Amino acid sequence: MSNIELKGLSEMPSSGLPPVHNWAPPFCGDMDMVIKSNGEWFHDGGKIKRPAMVTMFSRILWFENDEHFLVTPVEKVRIQVEDAPFLVANWQWIHTKHGRAIEFTTQTDDVLVLGIDCDLWMGTFKNEERPYISMRYGMKALVGRNVFYGMAESLERVETSKGRGMGIISAGKSYLLMQDE
Structure with a gap:
């Protein structure tokens, strides 16, 4: 099991997202980190209780070939994700130049506008239909x-x-959630 070194993250901007898409570090192995289907993050069997730590890790999350990785400029470690790595915790209606839209906020403080920054669909996890939105990097x-x-x-x-x-x-786009029979 690998533990990710946080080398190189000190150069990260204090706000916004780091340029993970520009980094190509070598794969360094698997890390004992799991994002549970309810949105909780666990490391070495224990729940990560500091929201700031979860948010920091979420900023360096990368998705490739149906696998999730934590990536820094110098290393890449694989983690496990049971369902979705992010959880939408809040929403509100806002007004945009595209009309009325839904603004979502994740538990890691990502803010996305439905129809502009993300799309919405119904998917299945363990035979349960669940709603999802698209996020960065697939x-x-x-x-x-x-x-x-x-x-x-x-x-x-x-x-x-x-x-x-x-x-x-939302923002002039229609999203079907319950189809007529």
């Missing part, structure tokens, strides 16, 4: 149950290339 975030229930109050009839039914319209 990753996804699970939309928390409380968020999804809050959004359900805004469902309206939509028609997309996938069919007709109930869904959400």
